Amino acid sequence: MDQSFLPSPHNNFFHFALSHLPTARSLIETQLPPQVLRELELDTLRYEPGSFVPPDLRDKHSDLLMSVDLAQVPELEKQRIRKKLNAFVYLLFEHKSHTDPLTPLQLLSYIVRIWERRVRDGHPLCPIIPLVVYHGATEWTAARRLEDLISAPAAFEPYQVRFGFPLLDLSQLSDHEIGGAKVLQSVLSLLKYSRSSSLMEKLRDILQLLLEAGESGGVESWIKAMVAYIMSVNKEVNSEELGNLVHSVFPTQFEPGSLVDRLLRQGREEGELVGMEKGMEKGMEKGMDKGGALGVVAGKIQILQELLGEPMTNESELLKRELAELQAMAIELQVRLRNRPT
Numbered sequence: 001m002d003q004s005f006l007p008s009p010h011n012n013f014f015h016f017a018l019s020h021l022p023t024a025r026s027l028i029e030t031q032l033p034p035q036v037l038r039e040l041e042l043d044t045l046r047y048e049p050g051s052f053v054p055p056d057l058r059d060k061h062s063d064l065l066m067s068v069d070l071a072q073v074p075e076l077e078k079q080r081i082r083k084k085l086n087a088f089v090y091l092l093f094e095h096k097s098h099t100d101p102l103t104p105l106q107l108l109s110y111i112v113r114i115w116e117r118r119v120r121d122g123h124p125l126c127p128i129i130p131l132v133v134y135h136g137a138t139e140w141t142a143a144r145r146l147e148d149l150i151s152a153p154a155a156f157e158p159y160q161v162r163f164g165f166p167l168l169d170l171s172q173l174s175d176h177e178i179g180g181a182k183v184l185q186s187v188l189s190l191l192k193y194s195r196s197s198s199l200m201e202k203l204r205d206i207l208q209l210l211l212e213a214g215e216s217g218g219v220e221s222w223i224k225a226m227v228a229y230i231m232s233v234n235k236e237v238n239s240e241e242l243g244n245l246v247h248s249v250f251p252t253q254f255e256p257g258s259l260v261d262r263l264l265r266q267g268r269e270e271g272e273l274v275g276m277e278k279g280m281e282k283g284m285e286k287g288m289d290k291g292g293a294l295g296v297v298a299g300k301i302q303i304l305q306e307l308l309g310e311p312m313t314n315e316s317e318l319l320k321r322e323l324a325e326l327q328a329m330a331i332e333l334q335v336r337l338r339n340r341p342t
Contacts, residue, residue, distance in 0.1 A: 009232035010097050010194075012334075014133070016225045017187040018064050020218075021045065026181035031131055031168055044069040065114065096134045097195075103132060104146040108163050130165045135191035140169045175205075182213035183222075190226060194233050200241065203230075207249040223250055224307065294319050297326040304333035 018024045025045055029037065048065040096103065107130045115125050134140050143149050145164040152160060170178070170192040178188050186209035193199045193206075210222055223246060230237055298318035305312045318326060 009229055010135075010191075013225060013229040014191075015064060017183075019047070020183065021047075022181060023183050023187060024064075024066060026184040027131070027133075027168075030180040030184070031166060032129070036129070039071050041069040041071050096132060096136065096140075098136050099134075099138075099140055099142045101142040102149070104143060104149060104163060104165065107132070107165055108146060108161070131168065132165055133168045133170070133188075133191070135170045135188075135194065137171060137195070139171055140167055175202075182209045186210045186213070186222075190229070194229065196234075197236055199230070199234055200237060200245070203242075203245055204249065207246065211249055219250065228303075294321075294323055294326060297323065297330055300330050301326060301333060304330065308333065308336060 018027065025042055028040075028042065028045070032040075045066060045068045048067050100106070111128050111130070114128060118125060144167055146161055147163075150160060168188075170188055173192075175189065178185050178192070180188075186206050189202065189206045189209070193202045196202075207226075210219065210226075227242070227246065230242065231239065298315055301318060302312045302315065
């Protein structure tokens with residue numbers, strides 16, 4: 001299986017976490033300055049459909065777009081009545097696990113696509129505020145302004161595009177400096193330590209934050225997403241140790257045979273599968289024959305089907321199919337899960 005066809009587990013988890021409206025709002029409240037927040041009516045915060053990342057780059061990049069009304073100041077209200085339109089801004093979220101020197105250009109391309117869609121739909125241009133969440137192992141060192149990417153004589157300055165973005169660099173924050181709502185703290189801490197050898201040392205505190213958040217009725221979904229993410233990106237985590245830790249913090253959500261249980265048992269294979277660069281060749285290096293690979297992909301399909309709320313295909317039926325067919329099914333299910341309406 002070619003990894004380029006698989007959505008990144010980082011992207012999946014980022015989208016899942018920020019598709020939770022209170023978490024997205026908390027991120028906005030903790031990352032934008034007070035003078036900006038005063039201009040926003042955050043009670044009107046809502047998601048906007050679609051992605052502005054080119055299809056061939058969606059395995060490496062992700063975007064999440066939200067809109068919010070501007071504050072109801074008298075002068076602006078007069079303008080609204082006169083122009084007969086609702087004034088609002090877009091908030092564009094992007095995440096990075098590696099320093100990317102072309103991030104300003106990438107974000108600007110998203111913004112232009114958003115504006116182009118608004119023009120096609122007969123709407124005026126609107127302000128757009130981008131925010132990049134970075135969870136690499138080392139400090140962000142790349143440019144944060146477009147003008148820093150372009151060498152030009154000073155005389156050209158009036159004709160150049162000026163554009164920059166705020167950056168949340170988790171590598172430079174201590175644990176106690178990660179603020180916001182408990183769920184947001186849990187999410188950002190997990191992103192920070194997701195690939196670290198010290199993840200298991202930090203994970204109890206991360207899960208405890210989720211427990212303290214009291215996500216009534218939704219905590220199981222968070223556990224599923226976190227377990228799947230951990231097992232996909234951290235090759236040093238022992239699934240039995242992880243299971244015991246999850247069970248100790250959330251004893252009622254972790255039951256034998258549950259989806260979380262199966263995620264833990266299949267997690268190592270899932271992580272290997274997502275990380276394959278040469279498909280079966282890498283599986284053979286690990287002593288996995290064709291039948292073993294079929295079983296891994298079949299288990300992946302069943303987990304994705306359950307996450308989507310669909311009937312699970314019988315394992316014996318899946319194992320009758322060719323590996324390439326199962327791989328295509330898994331990719332299609334992953335894409336549907338990523339694009340599922342919130």
